[in-house]
Amino acid sequence: MDTGDGYPVGAVARIAKVTVRTLxxxxxxxxxxxxxxxxAGYRRYDEADLGRLQRILFYRELGFSLEEIAAVLDDDSxxxxxxxxxxxxxxxxxxxxxxxxxxxxxxxxxxEKMGIQLTPEEKFELFGENYRExxxxxxxxxxxxxxxxxxxxxxxxxxxxxxxxxxxxxxxxLNARLVEAFxxxxxxxxxxxxxxxxxxxxxxxxxxxDCTFEIxxxxxxxxxxxPRFTQVYEDLAPGLARWLHDAMLANAARRTGEQA
Numbered sequence: 183m184d185t186g187d188g189y190p191v192g193a194v195a196r197i198a199k200v201t202v203r204t205l206x207x208x209x210x211x212x213x214x215x216x217x218x219x220x221x222a223g224y225r226r227y228d229e230a231d232l233g234r235l236q237r238i239l240f241y242r243e244l245g246f247s248l249e250e251i252a253a254v255l256d257d258d259s260x261x262x263x264x265x266x267x268x269x270x271x272x273x274x275x276x277x278x279x280x281x282x283x284x285x286x287x288x289x290x291x292x293x294e295k296m297g298i299q300l301t302p303e304e305k306f307e308l309f310g311e312n313y314r315e316x317x318x319x320x321x322x323x324x325x326x327x328x329x330x331x332x333x334x335x336x337x338x339x340x341x342x343x344x345x346x347x348x349x350x351x352x353x354x355x356l357n358a359r360l361v362e363a364f365x366x367x368x369x370x371x372x373x374x375x376x377x378x379x380x381x382x383x384x385x386x387x388x389x390x391x392d393c394t395f396e397i398x399x400x401x402x403x404x405x406x407x408x409p410r411f412t413q414v415y416e417d418l419a420p421g422l423a424r425w426l427h428d429a430m431l432a433n434a435a436r437r438t439g440e441q442a
Contacts, residue, residue: 188226370428379433
């Protein structure tokens with residue numbers, strides 16, 4: 183194609199959010215050589231080139247090397263529809279992996295970054311194989327200067343493995359009741375939902391620190407603002423994070439007489 187048709191390299195770089203240098207490199211190694219050139223020799227990319235670039239960037243995002251991507255894309259036995267099915271499988275696997283990581287973060291953070299008297303092996307057993315001790319450091323940096331943190335550290339410092347197992351059983355039971363109420367269509371500002379929200383607050387008070395209604399409102403905000411918290415409840419039931427947030431605010435308003 184010796185015409186000016188197609189997209190110039192600068193436009194493709196903007197569309198794909200990559201650098202012109204990256205596109206030049208892909209051309210040099212034969213990974214993405216545009217089909218068109220102007221009479222002056224400038225690159226011109228057509229729709230098929232853009233489709234190939236999309237697949238290259240997809241596999242790069244998943245950690246494939248350029249050599250591996252070239253082997254995948256240049257396999258003539260793989261049809262375009264099979265490429266799409268392969269991308270779907272890879273995305274599904276990645277999503278499942280990230281959801282497990284989010285759940286592990288929730289378990290670790292809900293325990294308020296326990297100054298726990300547990301061995302590393304016991305922490306992994308209780309909170310899952312994706313548990314990371316650096317989450318405790320993150321929580322201390324965020325809340326270490328608060329009275330709630332000090333109280334939580336004092337209480338949890340005396341907990342043993344049996345205590346944490348009991349807390350996990352209580353948490354799982356409360357989550358099951360939340361899902362049941364939500365899927366039954368209970369309104370977030372109704373009596374059943376706000377009673378469960380109060381049970382959630384009392385669970386924190388009983389096991390960690392004095393969770394005031396003001397603090398509980400702040401926790402509710404994290405359930406919709408922090409993707410790690412949101413995903414844990416969304417995994418239990420899509421829409422549950424927002425419903426629980428609203429129930430926690432409604433509960434605080436109901437019991438204090440203040441506006442949610």
